[in-house]
Amino acid sequence: MPTYRPGPVSLALAVLVALFLLMPLLAVIPVSLTPSRMLTMPTGELSLRHYRSLIEDPRWLESILLSLRIGVVSSILSTALALTFSLGVWMFQPRFTAALVGFVLLPMVVPPVVSAVTLYFLLTSVSGLTSFFGYDTWLGVAMAHSVMTVPFATVLILVSLSQLDRRIDLAARGLGASVWERATRVIMPNIKFGIVTAALLSFVLSWEEIGVTLFITSVNAITLPRLMWMGLRDNIDPAIAALSVILIVITVLVLAVRSVITRQKASP
């Protein structure tokens, strides 16, 4: 427990920053309720028409489904790759581990726009080979998202492995367990929470990915952020406000549930 508490000046400044952080999130609420077809503040009358258009307009529904599919596929791919890699690092501690982990983390530290150009190069190069994989295909987007999310998944799984007691693995090994048995029956059950978190984070990052997606899609693979982007650049569509409100509410709910769970874990 810190005994040195912030004084009134600190508190006042922190409140200002907190307001700054929350302001744009609150601002979308009134806009989403405007009866007008343009981005304006509602004057008097409120309407839910923009929420209805999210369900009724097939474009929104289609891109929501596409983003879900891409998110699930890329999350499975990056979690599986991150898990096997991290198990290799933890179980065998090979030489050059630091360099190899550093290489895996590159897509996380390289400026996203450069990764976007790189993936654009890759997908346009393979586009000629097949019609279902390459530039502007959902599989291409899923693969590109995996490249972008796999460093985050790896970090999360490596962190949860670093908190694992090596002696349980040594015991399993001493009792004659094979590498496969040690990995699947001893280590993985103990880092379940880390694996699930990695999969969820990969999904969320793919779900909201826009920087790379803009470079590798044009007319076919319109993910939800891509559709929002199109609506934001041209004539701003208040349906984006309605969608934003829904996304913000989901985020707040998930964070609230998570904080309740971690609090229960902390005080059993």
Added chain:
Amino acid sequence: MRGTLSDRMGAAVLMAPLLLFLILAYAWPFLGVVKWSFTLPTPGLGQYHALLTDELVQSVFIRTLRIAAIVTLVSVTAAYAITVVWVRGSPVQRVLAEFCILVPFWISVLTRAFGWVALLSNRGLINTWLQSIGFISEPLTLVRNEFGVIVGMSHFLIPFAVFPLASAMRSLDERVLLAARGLGSSRMRTFWTVFVPMTRSGIIGSAMITFVFSLGFFVTPAILGGGRSVMIAELIYLRIFQSPDWGLGAAISVVLVVFVGALMALLFRYVKPKQLV
């Protein structure tokens, strides 16, 4: 224990899939981009020469550096103010501060940029309100300029700036603060002469992360700048998709990576990676 044949086999089998995936899907195409920068439209160093002489490209670089510097200053200062309360506040204050940091952190960059459009545009919340109380007659121009870009980027980066600061403030020895107060130093003086210097590594880490992130920013400047204050990332996009000048786009990308790599190397000379989370 380590280095037996079967161990090396096991490590290779487990680690190979991800390494192969990233070599094929990331390292190899990056080399392709480097190749573009030297071969398109004609082989040679022409694109790099253009980078050094083209006035448009240079003005974009200078604008990017300027905006990144301002955004870093704003974000680190703001993050410092809220981190103090998040780390050292009363339990209720800490929960509230955490909420205000994590909710924006988890919300997508598009939603957040859109929120600023809703607030700052000509018919947005702020202008509507200022006009309704008669404070102004004509709407203020708050977006589609550098002001909007700086506001939106700072908003995006404050949560990222918080984490290194929080880590530094958590590891700080509390007894030093109590000692300073016990020896009669005022709150203000303790803060500026004891607390702030002791969180120096956090400030450096936070400033570096914010600055590096701002250099490659794309979405927020593109939406809030409205094409009028183009930054490096948007310039790359325009060179590849609008003018098509892939060689120049690739050359700018290479320069950006080298610059960011140099900054990161500098960062790790002063701060250990562990202090950043």
